[in-house]
Amino acid sequence: MDSGILASAYKLSRPDRTGLLDLAELAGLRSLADDLDLVTAHSMRKSTATILEDAGQTPRQVADQLGHAQTSTTVDDYFGGVGAIRRALSILRMRFGMCTSGFRGGKNQSCERG
Numbered sequence: 001m002d003s004g005i006l007a008s009a010y011k012l013s014r015p016d017r018t019g020l021l022d023l024a025e026l027a028g029l030r031s032l033a034d035d036l037d038l039v040t041a042h043s044m045r046k047s048t049a050t051i052l053e054d055a056g057q058t059p060r061q062v063a064d065q066l067g068h069a070q071t072s073t074t075v076d077d078y079f080g081g082v083g084a085i086r087r088a089l090s091i092l093r094m095r096f097g098m099c100t101s102g103f104r105g106g107k108n109q110s111c112e113r114g
Contacts, residue, residue: 049078
């Protein structure tokens with residue numbers, strides 16, 4: 001519904017009508033939140049679990065941090081992805097002759113076989 005029609009329907013005073021129209025205009029502008037639409041609560045929880053897993057925390061410790069009663073939820077839904085990605089990356093780098101150690105290594109370094 002057009003904000004002008006809404007303001008008329010509610011018989012708003014001139015200052016209230018101006019305020020409503022200003023708010024309606026602002027509501028249509030892009031904000032930082034629009035650029036962060038891929039950041040979800042789940043992605044933040046997944047990142048937290050990955051950081052804790054990489055730091056050597058046990059599944060129980062990570063489950064406690066995430067509020068999971070069962071460690072199986074943590075392991076099934078939050079663990080293992082990064083390790084699988086790193087193994088796949090290592091295989092691809094070996095295959096295409098771009099061996100590096102980790103994500104930041106230089107070219108032609110030895111690759112881990114995983």
